[in-house]
Amino acid sequence: MTPHLHIENLTKTFTLHQFDGKQIVGCTDINLDLEHGEFIGITGKSGAGKSTILKCIYRTYIPTSGSMMYHSDTHGLIDLAKAEERDILEIRQKEIGYVSQFLRVLPRVTALDCVVEVLVEIGTEKAAAVAEARAILSHFQLSESLWESYPNTFSGGEKLRLNLARAMVKRPKFLLLDEPTASLDQGSKASVRDMIIELKRGGTSMIGIFHDLEFMESVVDKEFNMRNGIMVGGYA
Amino acid sequence: MDNRVSIRNVSKIYGKGCDSCIELTGPEHGRNRCPKCGTIVACADIGFDVYPGEVLGIVGESGSGKSTLVKTLYFDEAPTTGEFYLQDFEEGLSNVYGLSSLQKRYIRNHLMGMVYQNPHLGLRLDYSAGGNIAEKLLMADWNHVGDIRERAKELLTKTEIPIERMDDKPKYFSGGMQQRVQISKALANNPPLLLLDEVTTGLDVSVQASVLDLIRQIGRELGISMIVVSHDFSVIRMLTNRTIVMKNGRIVEQGLTDQIMEDPQHAYTQLLINSLI
Ligand SMILES: Nc1ncnc2c1ncn2[C@@H]1O[C@H](COP(=O)(O)OP(=O)(O)O)[C@@H](O)[C@H]1O
Ligand SMILES: Nc1ncnc2c1ncn2[C@@H]1O[C@H](COP(=O)(O)OP(=O)(O)O)[C@@H](O)[C@H]1O
Ligand SMILES: [Mg+2]
Numbered sequence: 001m002t003p004h005l006h007i008e009n010l011t012k013t014f015t016l017h018q019f020d021g022k023q024i025v026g027c028t029d030i031n032l033d034l035e036h037g038e039f040i041g042i043t044g045k046s047g048a049g050k051s052t053i054l055k056c057i058y059r060t061y062i063p064t065s066g067s068m069m070y071h072s073d074t075h076g077l078i079d080l081a082k083a084e085e086r087d088i089l090e091i092r093q094k095e096i097g098y099v100s101q102f103l104r105v106l107p108r109v110t111a112l113d114c115v116v117e118v119l120v121e122i123g124t125e126k127a128a129a130v131a132e133a134r135a136i137l138s139h140f141q142l143s144e145s146l147w148e149s150y151p152n153t154f155s156g157g158e159k160l161r162l163n164l165a166r167a168m169v170k171r172p173k174f175l176l177l178d179e180p181t182a183s184l185d186q187g188s189k190a191s192v193r194d195m196i197i198e199l200k201r202g203g204t205s206m207i208g209i210f211h212d213l214e215f216m217e218s219v220v221d222k223e224f225n226m227r228n229g230i231m232v233g234g235y236a
Numbered sequence: 237m238d239n240r241v242s243i244r245n246v247s248k249i250y251g252k253g254c255d256s257c258i259e260l261t262g263p264e265h266g267r268n269r270c271p272k273c274g275t276i277v278a279c280a281d282i283g284f285d286v287y288p289g290e291v292l293g294i295v296g297e298s299g300s301g302k303s304t305l306v307k308t309l310y311f312d313e314a315p316t317t318g319e320f321y322l323q324d325f326e327e328g329l330s331n332v333y334g335l336s337s338l339q340k341r342y343i344r345n346h347l348m349g350m351v352y353q354n355p356h357l358g359l360r361l362d363y364s365a366g367g368n369i370a371e372k373l374l375m376a377d378w379n380h381v382g383d384i385r386e387r388a389k390e391l392l393t394k395t396e397i398p399i400e401r402m403d404d405k406p407k408y409f410s411g412g413m414q415q416r417v418q419i420s421k422a423l424a425n426n427p428p429l430l431l432l433d434e435v436t437t438g439l440d441v442s443v444q445a446s447v448l449d450l451i452r453q454i455g456r457e458l459g460i461s462m463i464v465v466s467h468d469f470s471v472i473r474m475l476t477n478r479t480i481v482m483k484n485g486r487i488v489e490q491g492l493t494d495q496i497m498e499d500p501q502h503a504y505t506q507l508l509i510n511s512l513i
């Protein structure tokens with residue numbers, strides 16, 4: 001079987017037109033194979049290019065060159081670097097969970113609704129969606145008193161837990177995690193680890209960026225390190 | 237056709253035109269007025285698709301041609317060139333710009349809804365709110381008075397207008413309520429395509445928020461395709477998945493909305509994003 005995701009020579013440079021076309025390197029010549037059900041961890045200093053890779057995969061960033069062959073349940077083998085926007089939107093909705101570094105929430109949508117919506121979008125009945133959303137918010141120990149309030153006032157840790165619930169509630173086939181334990185206490189970290197293990201058992205493939213090496217080593221199959229946009233390593 | 241709407245090569249020119257109008261206007265020149273003949277190229281070379289159930293954003297500064305473009309889609313203005321295909325009309329095989337005015341009226345009445353920035357354009361302010369909705373329903377071949385009244389009540393409830401105001405005239409309503417009546421009217425015929433041109437511009441911030449929430453809810457519940465025009469990125473971010481950026485009558489960039497905001501490609505889009513407060 002081909003890998004779930006096969007990245008070849010992925011390069012991303014940013015061109016800043018307001019600064020005379022200045023070029024900034026995000027990442028250079030990244031090669032990576034993610035097998036089905038595998039979890040790859042990425043470490044590296046701030047600015048090394050870790051988030052850039054995840055954002056290219058999710059297509060929030062347009063890759064400058066290279067390919068990202070992804071095994072989609074609904075679209076077959078597809079190059080995420082060149083796929084049409086409509087296909088990307090559908091794959092995102094149905095197959096990919098993404099815990100971004102900064103939670104972007106819509107204004108005036110309650111924490112509970114923002115999780116419910118994810119399920120309703122993929123066709124879950126409203127009542128079942130509410131029940132599942134409540135269960136996962138409890139799992140991540142987001143205080144029940146916050147469920148009916150707007151997340152824009154949440155603390156960093158609360159936002160992250162909501163973000164995790166949103167990304168994981170649909171049990172995606174593919175999960176991108178950008179520092180999923182930053183600013184969490186030990187209890188919440190354990191709940192993240194439990195959910196990761198549960199998803200892995202269900203066959204989810206994952207790529208995660210970590211600063212907490214101890215946590216990372218307890219969940220990943222392989223780890224890579226990034227420096228100045230270049231990736232090294234790949235040890236099991 | 238997989239797309240609900242396909243637009244190809246649409247342009248609208250105000251003036252007599254010359255051979256150089258297109259070449260000498262656009263974002264590279266920073267103008268939409270032909271320096272040779274003074275013609276205004278309000279929009280040119282416009283092409284895009286709207287997927288079923290999708291909300292597409294069109295963003296750009298004032299004068300970039302956004303309103304002109306949506307007016308040609310609603311047949312308020314005839315385009316100078318272009319093709320327009322609608323999935324719900326003859327399976328998207330006919331260029332609807334080429335139809336007779338009778339057929340265009342049919343499409344407008346049955347397959348489209350439009351909400352203007354200025355309520356004067358979308359409503360008869362001295363008819364009752366219910367009467368405005370009835371007018372749209374009559375044009376869409378609803379004939380039964382009881383049904384029409386029921387539908388009007390349903391729409392006003394959905395848009396949170398108190399039913400007891402149904403027989404009042406929108407000219408006595410607040411700006412936010414006028415927009416809600418316009419939205420009710422535009423939705424009356426259950427159109428597969430809804431066009432919204434700067435519908436919250438000029439409203440108080442809290443009123444803006446509630447109208448935007450209503451539009452978002454409609455998108456989710458009814459699954460209709462929408463084109464949302466705004467100069468305001470916060471509106472675009474809240475409502476859309478994909479966005480088109482216009483400048484001087486041309487499309488400078490189109491992409492996923494999060495990509496447009498986090499990895500803008502064109503110098504003009506970068507300037508817009510960097511100028512956000
Ligand atoms: N949208 C962007 N526009 C311009 N430069 C960017 C953008 N995103 C990231 N970069 C730059 O790319 C490099 C890698 O950033 P990033 O991938 O966020 O690093 P990390 O996640 O490892 O901290 C940095 O120099 C950063 O400033
Ligand atoms: N009826 C008209 N006659 C001449 N010029 C017009 C007419 N309508 C619009 N324009 C011009 O076309 C350009 C685009 O206008 P418009 O579509 O309203 O832009 P936007 O909605 O992006 O602000 C502007 O330069 C405007 O002055
Ligand atoms: Mg990062």
Ligand SMILES: [Mg+2]
Pocket residue numbers: 302303304434
């Ligand atoms: Mg306008």
Ligand SMILES: [Zn+2]
Pocket residue numbers: 253254255256257258270271272273274275
């Ligand atoms: Zn000219």
